[in-house]
Amino acid sequence: MGRTGVGSRDLVLGTVCLTMAGALVWMSRDLKAIPGQHYGADTLPNVIAALSAAVGLWMVVSGLRGGADASPGDDELAAMQAEAATLRDPHWARKPASWARLAAAVMLVLAYMALSVPFGFLPAALVTLLGMLLLMGVRPFTALLIAVPAIVATRYAFGDLLLVPLPRTPFLGGW
Amino acid sequence: MVLAQALQLVLTPEVLITMVLSGAFGMFVGAMPGLTATMATALLVPVTFFMEPVPAIAAIVTAAAMAIFAGDLPAALLRIPGTPASAAYAEDAWCLTRGGQAANALGALLVFSAIGGTFGTLVLILAAPVLAEVALAFSSFEYFWLVVLGLSCAIFVSPGSVPRGLMSLAIGLAVASVGFDNPAGQPRFTFGSVDLMGGVPFICAMIGLFATAEVFRAVVAPTRLRRAERPDTSGLFRTQWQNIRRYPKQMMRGNILGTLIGALPGAGADIASWISYAVSKRFSKTPERFGKGHVEGLVEAGSSNNAAVSGAWIPALVFGIPGDSITAIVIGVLYIKGMNPGPTVFLEQPQLIYALFIVFLLANLIMLPLGWAAIRLGARMLSVPQNILMPVILLSCVVGAFAITNSLFGVVVMLVFGVIGFAMEELDVPIAPAILGMVLGPMLEKNFVTSMIKADGDLLAFFERPIAAGLGVATILFWLLPAIRWALARRRSAAAV
Amino acid sequence: MFRRQLIAASAAITAALALAAPVAAQTAWPERPIEMIVPWGAGGGTDAVGRIFGQLLQQNLGQPVNVVNRTGGSGVVGHTAIARARPDGYTIGVMTIEIDMMHWQGLTDLTYEDFDILAMVNADPGGLMVEANAPWADAAALRDHIKSNPPGTIKASGTGQGGIWHLNLLGWLLSEDIPVTNVPWVPSEGSVAGLTDMVAGGVQLVPSSLAEGRSLIDAGRVRPLASMSDERQPLFPDTPTLKEATGSDWQLSVWRTIVAPKGMPEDVRAKLVEAIKAAYDSPDYQNFMNERGFGLVWAGPEDATARVAADDARLGEVMKATGLAAQ
Numbered sequence: 001m002g003r004t005g006v007g008s009r010d011l012v013l014g015t016v017c018l019t020m021a022g023a024l025v026w027m028s029r030d031l032k033a034i035p036g037q038h039y040g041a042d043t044l045p046n047v048i049a050a051l052s053a054a055v056g057l058w059m060v061v062s063g064l065r066g067g068a069d070a071s072p073g074d075d076e077l078a079a080m081q082a083e084a085a086t087l088r089d090p091h092w093a094r095k096p097a098s099w100a101r102l103a104a105a106v107m108l109v110l111a112y113m114a115l116s117v118p119f120g121f122l123p124a125a126l127v128t129l130l131g132m133l134l135l136m137g138v139r140p141f142t143a144l145l146i147a148v149p150a151i152v153a154t155r156y157a158f159g160d161l162l163l164v165p166l167p168r169t170p171f172l173g174g175w
Numbered sequence: 176m177v178l179a180q181a182l183q184l185v186l187t188p189e190v191l192i193t194m195v196l197s198g199a200f201g202m203f204v205g206a207m208p209g210l211t212a213t214m215a216t217a218l219l220v221p222v223t224f225f226m227e228p229v230p231a232i233a234a235i236v237t238a239a240a241m242a243i244f245a246g247d248l249p250a251a252l253l254r255i256p257g258t259p260a261s262a263a264y265a266e267d268a269w270c271l272t273r274g275g276q277a278a279n280a281l282g283a284l285l286v287f288s289a290i291g292g293t294f295g296t297l298v299l300i301l302a303a304p305v306l307a308e309v310a311l312a313f314s315s316f317e318y319f320w321l322v323v324l325g326l327s328c329a330i331f332v333s334p335g336s337v338p339r340g341l342m343s344l345a346i347g348l349a350v351a352s353v354g355f356d357n358p359a360g361q362p363r364f365t366f367g368s369v370d371l372m373g374g375v376p377f378i379c380a381m382i383g384l385f386a387t388a389e390v391f392r393a394v395v396a397p398t399r400l401r402r403a404e405r406p407d408t409s410g411l412f413r414t415q416w417q418n419i420r421r422y423p424k425q426m427m428r429g430n431i432l433g434t435l436i437g438a439l440p441g442a443g444a445d446i447a448s449w450i451s452y453a454v455s456k457r458f459s460k461t462p463e464r465f466g467k468g469h470v471e472g473l474v475e476a477g478s479s480n481n482a483a484v485s486g487a488w489i490p491a492l493v494f495g496i497p498g499d500s501i502t503a504i505v506i507g508v509l510y511i512k513g514m515n516p517g518p519t520v521f522l523e524q525p526q527l528i529y530a531l532f533i534v535f536l537l538a539n540l541i542m543l544p545l546g547w548a549a550i551r552l553g554a555r556m557l558s559v560p561q562n563i564l565m566p567v568i569l570l571s572c573v574v575g576a577f578a579i580t581n582s583l584f585g586v587v588v589m590l591v592f593g594v595i596g597f598a599m600e601e602l603d604v605p606i607a608p609a610i611l612g613m614v615l616g617p618m619l620e621k622n623f624v625t626s627m628i629k630a631d632g633d634l635l636a637f638f639e640r641p642i643a644a645g646l647g648v649a650t651i652l653f654w655l656l657p658a659i660r661w662a663l664a665r666r667r668s669a670a671a672v
Numbered sequence: 673m674f675r676r677q678l679i680a681a682s683a684a685i686t687a688a689l690a691l692a693a694p695v696a697a698q699t700a701w702p703e704r705p706i707e708m709i710v711p712w713g714a715g716g717g718t719d720a721v722g723r724i725f726g727q728l729l730q731q732n733l734g735q736p737v738n739v740v741n742r743t744g745g746s747g748v749v750g751h752t753a754i755a756r757a758r759p760d761g762y763t764i765g766v767m768t769i770e771i772d773m774m775h776w777q778g779l780t781d782l783t784y785e786d787f788d789i790l791a792m793v794n795a796d797p798g799g800l801m802v803e804a805n806a807p808w809a810d811a812a813a814l815r816d817h818i819k820s821n822p823p824g825t826i827k828a829s830g831t832g833q834g835g836i837w838h839l840n841l842l843g844w845l846l847s848e849d850i851p852v853t854n855v856p857w858v859p860s861e862g863s864v865a866g867l868t869d870m871v872a873g874g875v876q877l878v879p880s881s882l883a884e885g886r887s888l889i890d891a892g893r894v895r896p897l898a899s900m901s902d903e904r905q906p907l908f909p910d911t912p913t914l915k916e917a918t919g920s921d922w923q924l925s926v927w928r929t930i931v932a933p934k935g936m937p938e939d940v941r942a943k944l945v946e947a948i949k950a951a952y953d954s955p956d957y958q959n960f961m962n963e964r965g966f967g968l969v970w971a972g973p974e975d976a977t978a979r980v981a982a983d984d985a986r987l988g989e990v991m992k993a994t995g996l997a998a999q
Contacts, residue, residue: 010338013602017342024349027364034359034624034833035995036853038632041359044352044620052345058338092396093601102597105394105569109590112573113583125570132566135394150567154574162204162218163738164578165707217714217741221727224956311893314874355745355779358859360833362745362779369752372779373744440868495887496868500714506887507720511963517891581709581740582753625858629827629874 010063017056024049104135120169125151181529184229185537193230194237194534198541201238202549205245205257210575211378212242212258213500220504228512229530235508237538239501240292243444243484244542247284247477248553251277253568255386260448260480262381262610263332263472270468277554282411283418283473285546287426291478292539294430295437295485299492300532304518306438306486307493315629316637318441319622320646322615325446327653328453329608332465339604346595347612348619350375356617358624370584377613379576379588384606386572387593392600393565411547418474425455425475433479437486440498441622444483445614451479457656485535492516492528701761701940705736709757709765711750713743716862717884717966721794721928722766724960728951733943746770746832748780755786759933761940764790767931769836772984776991777834778998784980787931788941791948792971792979794961795927796881797901798840799911803870804895811898811917814877818845818854828877829858829866834996837863840900840924841879843990844914847922852994867894881926882908883965900924907965924986927969929976945973 024045033040092098108131115124126147133143158164184190197219204215215238223231246257251268271280298306326344333340353364354374365371419426429451436447455475456465465472487498495516497503509516514527521528556564576589599606630636638644652659706729710722719741726737742750747770754765767787775783800811808814818826830837838857845852855877860866863880870878871893878885878894882905888894889908898917899905914920930948932941951957952970961968971979991997 009602013339013342013604017345020345020349031361031363032359034628034859036856037624037628039624039627041357041361041363043624044348044357044616045363048345048348048352051341051348055338055341055345059342062338098395102391102395105391106590106594109569109573109586109593113586116583125573128573129566129570132569133563136562136566138562138566146563146567150570154570158574158578162210162214162578163736164210164214165581165705165738165740166574166577168704213714217719217723217739220720221723224724224727224960311868311871312873314869314872316874355748356832358833360746360777360835360859369745369748369780372746373749376744441865494891494893496864500716503716504714507717507964510965511960513963515887515890517887519890581742621859621861625829625860625869625874628856628858631824 008063010059012063014056014059014061014063017052017059021049021053021056024052101135105132108132108135116167120172121155121166122151122169122172124167125154177525177529180526181533184526184530185233185533189227190230190233190534193226193234194537194541195545197234197238198241198538198545201241202245202545204238205242206248206549206553207571207575210578212239212246213504214578215239215242216501216504220508223508224511228514228527229534231508231512232505232514232531233534233538235505236534237541239505240481240484240538240542241545243481244285244288244546245549247288248281248549249386251280251284252553252557253386254389255568256381259377259381259445259610259614260476260483262385262607263448263452264476265385266466266607267469267472270466271470271473272557274468276468276470277557278409278411279414279418279470280468280473281550281554282415283470284477285543285550286412286415286418287429287474287477288481288546289539289542290426291430291433291480291482292485292542293536294478295434295482296488296532296535296539298434299485299488299535303489303493304521306435306489310438310440310490310496311494312642313439313441314640314643315622315626316640316643317646318439318618319626319637320643320650321436321439321442321446322619322622324646324650324653325449325615326611326619327650328449329611332449332453332456333605333608335603335605340608343599343604343606343608344612346599347609348616350380350609351613351616352620358621370580370582374617375613376580376585376588378579379585380592380613381610382572382576383589383592383594384596384599384609386568387589388596388600388606390565390569390572391593391597393561411550412543418470422471422474425471426478428454429475429478430482433482434486436479437483437498438489440487440490440496441618442483443487443499444480445611447483447486448476448480449611452476457653481539485539488535492520492531493518701937701943702733702735704762705738706733706761707757707763708737708739709750709754709763710739710741711743711747711754711766711768711770712741714741717964718766718768718928720964721961721966724957725766725793725930725948725951728954728957729947732947732950745779746774746835748774748782752780752782754931755782755933757933759788759935761932761936761944764930764932764944767929767980769926769983769987772980772987773834773836773839773991776988776997784977784984786934788934788936788973789977789980790930790932790941790945790973791952792927792929792969792976793948793952793957794966795925795969796883796967797899797905797923797925798837798879799882799885799899800844800897800914801867801870801878801880801882801885801889801894802876802897803873804893806876806895808897811912811914814897815848815850815918819848819850821854823851823854824856826854826876827856827858827874828879829860829869829875830863830878830880831860831866833857833859834991835859836924836926837866837878837880839987839990839996841877842994842996843924843986844879844900844920844922846990846993847920848918870894882911883967886965905967924983925967925969927979927983929980 028042028045031042108128112124112128129147158166201215204210216235219235247261250256250261250265251272254269256262256265268280330340355362355372432451433447436442452472455472456462487502490496491502497506576585579585708726710719712718723739726739730737742753757763771784774780828841842852858875863884866878867885882896885894896911898914899911900914900923
């Protein structure tokens with residue numbers, strides 16, 4: 001998120017908490033106590049809602065005050081160290097390309113789900129793994145060289161060694 | 176005499192080879208994201224049907240011990256904890272690896288896992304009947320306080336601001352409240368989905384929050400560094416002498432606390448690990464270094480984790496009460512092999528029980544060489560360029576999540592929590608408290624509601640039983656400790672002036 | 673250039689995979705691994721029975737039988753998965769008594785009629801268990817105590833709210849004309865958790881199967897008062913049946929059946945039933961069940977279906993009478 005002020009981020013998170021609290025209360029309105037008891041299915045959600053609401057208020061207030069709750073100096077320093085350690089681009093969120101790449105990664109998992117039912121594990125995993133490798137900038141031939149042994153090994157390890165069946169591929173004799 | 180007979184039963188090539196093979200198997204399963212120690216043991220059960228009693232038990236016990244340690248490996252190397260217990264110290268271990276101290280981090284996890292496991296076994300040998308009696312005195316009132324203590328730890332250990340830790344905890348608790356398996360037996364937040372009736376599968380969510388989110392982070396902003404330095408893992412054991420000498424108190428505290436909490440069938444290694452990590456931070460001279468690559472917490476929580484795993488055998492062997500699904504499986508195997516757990520097994524078949532104890536000790540010893548090999552192998556993974564490693568991790572996330580539920584539902588959960596975890600990390604909301612909330616949420620609810628049914632709604636009942644009252648006071652003191660310390664420090668500085 | 677390499681490589685891989693794959697021929701069932709869905713988690717009793725059965729079926733059929741745990745929602749998830757699988761003989765499952773409860777609770781439309789019940793392979797009668805030092809000498813004394821004291825003096829546990837042992841308690845109370853509110857239910861994760869809580873002093877009664885209390889009974893911490901079966905159980909010869917103890921006609925056993933989705937080809941079904949019978953009769957299975965203390969009961973397809981149907985009606989009555997059924 002670039003480095004937006006700590007205060008405005010608290011405001012956002014506080015609002016999320018308050019929304020969560022409201023949603024919990026609203027969704028548990030039909031839940032009843034155990035017959036003959038004071039407590040039941042609605043107890044835990046209401047406790048969480050109370051916790052969430054309190055936290056939300058706390059964050060909204062501190063957000064409005066400009067983020068007085070934490071010591072921003074420390075946070076900022078730690079964040080910078082972490083970024084430096086991973087050599088991440090701290091300004092990724094401002095680049096539309098980053099968001100497109102994130103969407104592509106999510107789409108590739110969805111593609112696996114869509115393909116694995118009719119075609120089984122091997123083709124679906126091949127599409128997802130190849131796509132991810134290409135997305136990460138691996139050259140196509142290298143990607144293929146990695147992807148094929150990787151999925152065959154995965155299929156063997158899970159399906160035959162661990163007896164955890166993966167979706168079958170009909171046109172490969174059920175492999 | 177009995178001991179010699181027991182040694183004869185254990186020290187056969189058949190038993191020893193079985194232990195090494197099943198240990199390697201457990202290591203492999205435990206290190207794969209999504210495959211659990213429970214799965215490793217369950218898969219071995221049909222194989223053990225056709226074995227003699229001692230090798231059968233040896234196979235399962237060794238595999239379980241290795242699989243639990245192996246959960247620490249991806250935590251340290253990739254910040255992807257394999258078990259909720261290792262999530263307590265994943266951040267520290269990973270920061271150490273990043274800082275070029277992989278040998279220290281992994282060595283500490285390995286050595287103190289083995290020490291904790293051995294300590295727990297020794298307690299099991301010497302004091303099992305006594306401790307089992309204590310464990311039997313625990314009812315929902317006592318467990319309620321233990322869970323509250325565990326949850327308080329989540330806030331205390333999470334780095335960054337308190338409200339963000341609380342927010343993460345609330346998210347975890349809210350996720351845990353989904354499903355039909357609540358004390359009231361009412362479908363809650365299921366939106367008519369049959370899959371959600373069973374609640375959100377916890378392991379799938381954890382894979383998403385840690386592993387998938389990590390992949391997403393790599394995707395949005397690829398590192399400029401193509402090839403990460405392969406961490407130096409030579410001298411794995413050498414550094415640990417220093418750690419033992421520097422942190423003897425932490426080690427013993429972790430051992431004792433872990434064994435005690437592990438011996439309670441309603442608690443287990445997850446709570447032990449988190450409470451120990453929090454205790455370590457609270458009494459540390461340098462609490463500010465926790466969560467940023469400090470080995471002290473690894474020593475204490477790592478010991479505690481495996482001591483708890485050993486401690487879980489106490490009620491299992493003495494009363495046949497399983498503390499978790501692994502001990503449940505082993506109890507089943509014990510019955511099949513004619514070693515019915517209970518006080519009588521200690522009298523009627525002492526040589527078998529002693530053989531079992533020797534197996535427990537050996538399993539913790541074998542952990543050292545096998546773990547060493549696994550670490551050397553695992554560290555190699557880091558020398559794989561990130562742009563190849565991350566896609567492969569995503570694939571194993573997908574497969575692992577699928578394997579947990581045996582349906583695409585697990586993959587959906589993994590993906591959703593991958594996005595949530597990514598967002599939380601980018602907004603500086605810690606993930607660890609959410610994990611603990613998911614684990615402890617159902618226990619919190621169950622113990623509270625059942626206590627209230629038993630006490631006819633009287634809240635004071637939480638302080639009426641002696642152990643419950645003690646735990647309750649301890650919990651409240653834990654909250655108040657910073658204030659007390661602050662007051663003491665003030666008085667001291669005032670006296671100095 | 674890359675594209676050409678890509679095409680060449682993928683062609684090579686496709687060819688290799690096609691060669692590696694077994695030649696698809698019209699062979700008889702089973703020609704590939706069979707999945708056995710267990711609606712309960714790894715480590716439980718149903719999982720253990722499923723796994724030993726899987727192992728034995730594998731020997732009889734010559735193909736791996738993979739046990740797949742589909743857990744959650746008190747069994748709704750797994751049972752649904754079995755019923756909805758393709759009826760080709762490659763998916764079978766273990767069905768438990770919860771199938772006779774969940775549709776009354778309005779959790780699902782699924783009933784035992786949606787399954788092809790192949791065999792009942794185990795049944796464990798419910799029981800009445802109290803703490804070893806409890807003041808009641810027998811089940812009749814316990815009944816009289818419950819009758820003559822205000823509601824809530826005795827609390828019971830052993831499953832979740834509305835779970836099978838809760839129904840066992842309610843069924844017994846109804847049969848003795850005791851108001852069901854006299855014994856409040858404390859939900860627990862299972863029998864062992866309930867028994868542990870009873871020993872810790874949290875509750876006074878656990879109406880679960882005696883087999884589940886075996887280790888604590890052997891340890892002298894728990895005392896069985898009655899077995900809800902028509903005969904005494906071999907493992908507990910000193911424990912009277914409920915009929916002997918209080919004169920009540922209430923009986924309830926939890927059972928495990930091997931089932932398949934409806935609509936299997938007739939030849940596959942016949943082979944499967946035969947293989948299940950062979951597995952049940954094998955000394956391995958008999959020994960396993962005896963050692964674990966699980967009750968051995970055999971019923972073929974028709975008998976098993978009849979028993980499941982009878983329990984469905986009985987549990988339905990209890991649930992309607994006590995307000996646990998959905999309106």
